[in-house]
Amino acid sequence: MVDKAMSNIHRTRFPLSITKLLFFTLMLLSLILLFLFGSPPSTAAWESSVRQSATPASSKALTVLVTGAAGFVGTHVSIALKRRGDGVVGIDNFNSYYEASLKRARSDLLARHGVLVVNGDINDASLLNSLLEVVKFSHVMHLAAQAGVRYAMINPKSYVHSNIAGLVSVLEACKNANPQPAIVWASSSSVYGLNSKVPFSEKDRTDRPASLYAATKKAGEEIAHSYNHIYGLSITGLRFFTVYGPWGRPDMAYFLFTKNILKGKQVAVFEGPNGGSVARDFTYIDDIVKGCLGALDTASKSTGSGGKKNGPAQLRVYNLGNTSPVPVSKLVSTLEKLLKVNAKKKVLAMPSNGDVILTHANITLARNDLGYRPTTDFETGLSKFVHWYTQYYSSSASRANTV
Numbered sequence: 001m002v003d004k005a006m007s008n009i010h011r012t013r014f015p016l017s018i019t020k021l022l023f024f025t026l027m028l029l030s031l032i033l034l035f036l037f038g039s040p041p042s043t044a045a046w047e048s049s050v051r052q053s054a055t056p057a058s059s060k061a062l063t064v065l066v067t068g069a070a071g072f073v074g075t076h077v078s079i080a081l082k083r084r085g086d087g088v089v090g091i092d093n094f095n096s097y098y099e100a101s102l103k104r105a106r107s108d109l110l111a112r113h114g115v116l117v118v119n120g121d122i123n124d125a126s127l128l129n130s131l132l133e134v135v136k137f138s139h140v141m142h143l144a145a146q147a148g149v150r151y152a153m154i155n156p157k158s159y160v161h162s163n164i165a166g167l168v169s170v171l172e173a174c175k176n177a178n179p180q181p182a183i184v185w186a187s188s189s190s191v192y193g194l195n196s197k198v199p200f201s202e203k204d205r206t207d208r209p210a211s212l213y214a215a216t217k218k219a220g221e222e223i224a225h226s227y228n229h230i231y232g233l234s235i236t237g238l239r240f241f242t243v244y245g246p247w248g249r250p251d252m253a254y255f256l257f258t259k260n261i262l263k264g265k266q267v268a269v270f271e272g273p274n275g276g277s278v279a280r281d282f283t284y285i286d287d288i289v290k291g292c293l294g295a296l297d298t299a300s301k302s303t304g305s306g307g308k309k310n311g312p313a314q315l316r317v318y319n320l321g322n323t324s325p326v327p328v329s330k331l332v333s334t335l336e337k338l339l340k341v342n343a344k345k346k347v348l349a350m351p352s353n354g355d356v357i358l359t360h361a362n363i364t365l366a367r368n369d370l371g372y373r374p375t376t377d378f379e380t381g382l383s384k385f386v387h388w389y390t391q392y393y394s395s396s397a398s399r400a401n402t403v
């Protein structure tokens with residue numbers, strides 16, 4: 001019995017070991033082939049599409065890696081760069097902070113302009129390193145972030161993940177690159193926090209943030225200082241003031257109000273202490289794009305290479321605003337006029353969730369150094385947004401239901 005059983009075991013083991021042998025031989029063969037003939041086709045295809053997207057129209061044009069490319073500002077900046085002949089590659093993790101379908105639609109728009117958006121997280125160091133190895137980017141336009149002031153009370157860790165760890169990850173990859181790219185990145189007007197001196201100047205205090213979002217942007221400015229100091233990275237921070245326009249962000253008041261007014265829903269109009277008005281220095285997206293391109297074009301080269309500093313490098317911070325704050329009441333009345341619908345307003349005291357009463361930019365520095373001159377008045381800009389909004393959400397009934 002035992003002998004029979006043993007012979008059965010031998011019989012079943014024998015074919016198994018043959019299979020194993022065959023498997024390992026095939027593995028070895030494919031490794032040898034891979035070594036001899038280069039990367040597997042999928043990697044080669046990926047590298048080729050990255051290179052193609054990054055190829056500039058002329059040798060003088062820039063080659064820019066845009067993080068947060070499927071975002072509102074990232075999409076507009078990427079298209080503007082591509083249009084004037086720069087090579088552009090985007091990266092975005094398509095997170096679900098707001099409707100992912102809008103990010104996909106922006107990414108499709110970018111694809112039609114010849115811009116590839118790689119689906120990945122900026123915290124993925126090996127992905128960033130691969131991108132910077134495949135293409136010697138002259139610039140990185142870093143726009144990926146967890147935006148929004150109020151959401152920081154719901155999901156604080158997402159701000160640490162994208163705005164602190166993510167920024168460090170981008171700077172680490174850039175510092176190791178050879179040559180190091182120059183970096184332009186989005187800070188925020190929110191760094192002015194409880195500062196009450198208006199208009200906000202770059203010389204004003206920024207050590208009293210009113211939200212975790214603002215605190216992460218302020219931390220970003222300090223982190224930028226240290227990477228500039230230690231590694232010779234050229235870094236320009238841009239403090240955007242309430243950017244609005246087509247393809248905008250659904251979490252922002254002008255977008256939410258449009259949606260609610262059209263749906264006949266109530267619109268919460270916040271007022272400050274003692275009934276004072278709440279106002280924002282609304283800045284049209286095309287003006288912000290011009291500021292971003294001005295910052296990229298005037299950025300000096302980083303001085304380091306492969307993680308070593310070879311001399312002092314440029315470190316700059318600029319306000320990009322419109323210099324004319326718009327009260328929330330005017331936002332609502334302009335929307336009523338453009339949409340031809342009366343809003344159901346509900347006036348409420350502004351909750352203490354991180355928002356500030358007023359933002360107002362002094363843009364003298366950006367005007368002088370970047371040639372930044374905003375030209376779009378609020379009503380013109382808002383009508384362009386409303387036009388886009390009604391077209392975008394009427395073109396598909398299912399889209400309207402997801403808003």
Ligand SMILES: NC(=O)c1ccc[n+]([C@@H]2O[C@H](COP(=O)([O-])OP(=O)(O)OC[C@H]3O[C@@H](n4cnc5c(N)ncnc54)[C@H](O)[C@@H]3O)[C@@H](O)[C@H]2O)c1
Nearest residue numbers: 068070071072073093095121122144145162186240242243
């Ligand atoms: N829009 C404004 O009014 C405004 C004002 C001040 C500052 N900013 C800053 O400007 C930048 C762009 O803002 P926006 O309005 O286009 O926001 P957005 O949310 O539309 O764009 C940010 C993009 O970054 C992506 N992203 C987030 N975390 C990521 C990660 N870890 N890895 C990869 N991708 C990630 C998101 O998916 C999104 O598509 C942000 O840094 C924001 O903080 C915007």
